[in-house]
Amino acid sequence: MVYSEKVIDHYKNPRNVGSLPKDAPDVGTGVVGAPECGDVMKLQIRVEDGVIVDARFKTFGCGSAIASSSLATEWLKGRTVEEAQQIRNVDIVEELALPPVKIHCSVLAEDAIKQALADFRRKQGEGPEAAAPEAGNGEEAER
Amino acid sequence: MTEPTENRRVYMDHQATTPVDPRVLDAMLPYFTEKFGNAASRSHAWGWEAEKAVDDARQRLAAAIGAKPREIVFTSGSTESDNLAILGVARMYRERGRHLVTCATEHKAVLDPMKSLERDGFEVTVLGVDRRGRLDLDELRAALRDDTILVSVMHANNEIGTIHPIAEIGRICKEKGVLFHTDATQTLGKEPIDVEEMGVDLLSANAHKVYGPKGVGLLYRRRRRPRVRLEPLQYGGGHEFGLRSGTLDVPGIVGFAAAVDLALAERETERARIAALRDRLQERLTSALTHVHVNGDPEARLACNLNVSFEFVEGESLLMGLEGIAVSSGSACTSASLEPSYVLHALGVGDALAHSSIRFSLGRWNTEEEVDYVAERTIEAVQRLRELSPLYEMAMEGIDLESIQWDAH
Numbered sequence: 001m002v003y004s005e006k007v008i009d010h011y012k013n014p015r016n017v018g019s020l021p022k023d024a025p026d027v028g029t030g031v032v033g034a035p036e037c038g039d040v041m042k043l044q045i046r047v048e049d050g051v052i053v054d055a056r057f058k059t060f061g062c063g064s065a066i067a068s069s070s071l072a073t074e075w076l077k078g079r080t081v082e083e084a085q086q087i088r089n090v091d092i093v094e095e096l097a098l099p100p101v102k103i104h105c106s107v108l109a110e111d112a113i114k115q116a117l118a119d120f121r122r123k124q125g126e127g128p129e130a131a132a133p134e135a136g137n138g139e140e141a142e143r
Numbered sequence: 144m145t146e147p148t149e150n151r152r153v154y155m156d157h158q159a160t161t162p163v164d165p166r167v168l169d170a171m172l173p174y175f176t177e178k179f180g181n182a183a184s185r186s187h188a189w190g191w192e193a194e195k196a197v198d199d200a201r202q203r204l205a206a207a208i209g210a211k212p213r214e215i216v217f218t219s220g221s222t223e224s225d226n227l228a229i230l231g232v233a234r235m236y237r238e239r240g241r242h243l244v245t246c247a248t249e250h251k252a253v254l255d256p257m258k259s260l261e262r263d264g265f266e267v268t269v270l271g272v273d274r275r276g277r278l279d280l281d282e283l284r285a286a287l288r289d290d291t292i293l294v295s296v297m298h299a300n301n302e303i304g305t306i307h308p309i310a311e312i313g314r315i316c317k318e319k320g321v322l323f324h325t326d327a328t329q330t331l332g333k334e335p336i337d338v339e340e341m342g343v344d345l346l347s348a349n350a351h352k353v354y355g356p357k358g359v360g361l362l363y364r365r366r367r368r369p370r371v372r373l374e375p376l377q378y379g380g381g382h383e384f385g386l387r388s389g390t391l392d393v394p395g396i397v398g399f400a401a402a403v404d405l406a407l408a409e410r411e412t413e414r415a416r417i418a419a420l421r422d423r424l425q426e427r428l429t430s431a432l433t434h435v436h437v438n439g440d441p442e443a444r445l446a447c448n449l450n451v452s453f454e455f456v457e458g459e460s461l462l463m464g465l466e467g468i469a470v471s472s473g474s475a476c477t478s479a480s481l482e483p484s485y486v487l488h489a490l491g492v493g494d495a496l497a498h499s500s501i502r503f504s505l506g507r508w509n510t511e512e513e514v515d516y517v518a519e520r521t522i523e524a525v526q527r528l529r530e531l532s533p534l535y536e537m538a539m540e541g542i543d544l545e546s547i548q549w550d551a552h
C-alpha cells in the first residue's frame with residue numbers, strides 16, 4: 001500500500017487523540033465499525049452555543065482509517081453543528097487522496113461524525129431518546 | 144524521516160521470498176551468456192552443455208529429497224507444481240475416482256485448483272485444523288473413501304509455520320492406496336525431507352524460498368511403487384518426460400540446485416541459529432507487551448516463523464509504523480481481498496485478532512542485533528497504536544469487547 005503524504009502525516013502526528021467524558025451533556029459520541037472488520041472509530045465532540053469547541057478520536061484500523069478520523073476532528077473544531085452535518089466522505093477522500101480500496105475508511109469517518117452529532121442532539125432533547133450510548137456501542141446511539 | 148534510524152532497512156519476510164545468495168548467482172551467471180544453449184538441442188555442444196547442467200542439477204535436487212533424478216520435473220515454481228500434481232492426477236485418474244482430500248490451511252495454489260475440480264464434478268473434502276493448525280489424523284483416515292484419488296497436505300504452513308506429520312499421513316495414504324501430494328515449498332533446505340521415509344508420491348517446491356531465483360520450481364513425481372501418472376497442463380515439445388513442455392530455464396535450474404546444496408550443507412546449524420533468533424524475538428515481544436498471542440504450534444513450527452497477534456492494534460497500521468522493516472500482516476487491508484487471513488480463521492483465531500496479526504520470518508542474514516532492533520520498533524509501534532485504540536481503552540476500562548454489539552459495515 002502506498003500512502004499519500006497527508007495520510008502519513010496524520011498517521012505519524014495524529015491530531016486530537018483522546019477521549020471526552022461521554023456522559024457529559026455537552027459531549028456527543030459516535031462509535032462505528034467493528035473489530036472483526038478491522039476498523040473501529042470513536043469520535044467525540046464538545047459543543048458550546050451550537051459550536052464544536054473540541055473534537056477527539058481514537059481509532060483501531062489501518063493508516064487511512066486513522067488519518068480519516070484525525071482529519072475529521074480537525075474539520076469539526078470551530079464548526080457549528082449544522083456545518084458539521086455537511087461534512088461528506090468524498091471530501092475526506094479528496095483531501096487525503098485515498099485510493100478506492102480505502103474509501104470505506106472515509107465512509108466510516110462520516111458515519112462517526114453523524115453519530116456523534118445525533119448523540120449530542122439527543123442529549124439536548126432534540127432526539128427521540130435522551131440516553132447516552134453504551135460505552136463503545138455505536139449502534140445503540142442510532143436506535 | 145529525520146532520524147537516521149527511521150531509514151534503516153531490515154528484511155524479515157523470508158517466507159514470502161528470499162534474496163538470491165551471491166554464491167547461487169555466481170553459479171547461474173555463465174548460463175545466461177557463454178553457456179546459453181537450449182537443453183533440448185541435441186545437435187551441438189551448446190545444447191549438450193546446457194543439458195549436462197540440467198542433468199546435474201536434477202540429480203542433486205533428487206538426492207536432496209531422497210528421489211531418483213527421473214522423478215524430478217522442472218516447473219516455473221510451486222504454484223505450477225501444485226497445479227500439475229492436483230489437476231494432473233485428477234484428470235488422469237478420474238475414471239478411478241472423483242474424490243480428493245486437502246486441508247483448510249493449504250496455500251491457494253492447492254486450494255484453488257481443488258475448487259476448479261469441484262466445478263468440474265469432483266468432490267473435495269477440506270479437513271479442518273485445531274488451534275495450533277494441526278490436522279486430526281483420525282479425521283483424515285475417516286475422510287478416505289474408495290473413490291479418493293489424492294490427498295494433498297502441505298509440509299509446513301507459510302503463515303503460521305505449523306509442520307504437519309507428513310510421514311504419518313503418508314502411511315495412512317499408503318494403507319488406503321491413495322496418492323499423497325505435499326507442498327514442501329516452505330521446508331526444502333530447512334527441514335529434513337525424504338520422499339521414501341515420508342511416503343510421499345508427489346512433492347512441490349521452488350527455488351525462491353531457499354535463496355535461489357524466482358520462477359523455477361520442481362515437482363517430484365514417484366515413478367515406482369506406485370508409478371504416478373499425470374495429465375500435463377501444457378503440451379508442446381514433450382520436455383520433462385512429456386509432463387511439462389517448454390524450453391528449460393537452465394540458469395534458474397542451475398541456481399535452484401546450487402541454492403539447495405548450500406541450504407543442506409548448513410541446514411542443522413542454520414536451523415538452530417534461526418530458531419534461537421526467533422525465540423529471542425518472541426521473548427522480547429511477549430515480555431514487553433501484554434495481550435500478545437502467538438499463532439501456530441509452539442512445538443511443531445518452522446524455525447524461521449513467528450506469527451503474532453497484537454490485540455487492539457490493526458495489522459496494517461502496525462506495518463506502517465514499522466517503516467523500513469519488511470514483515471507481513473494477516474490483516475485484510477494489506478491484500479487485495481477484504482477478508483483477513485483464511486489460515487488464521489481456520490485455526491479459530493477470531494477475525495479481530497486475525498486483523499491484528501503480523502508474520503515475522505527470519506532468514507540467513509538476520510542478526511541478533513536486527514532482532515533486537517525490530518523488537519524495539521515493534522514494541523514502540525504497538526504501544527503508540529494502543530494509545531490510539533478505542534478497543535484498548537475499553538479493555539482497560541474492563542469492558543468485555545465480546546459483549547458489545549458492533550455496528551458492522
Ligand SMILES: Cc1ncc(COP(=O)(O)O)c(C=O)c1O
Pocket residue numbers: 158159219220221222223250252297299300301326328329349358359360
Ligand atoms: C506453501 C506455498 N506454496 C506455494 C507457493 C507459491 O510458490 P511460487 O511462488 O513458486 O509459485 C508458496 C509461496 O508463495 C508457498 O509458500
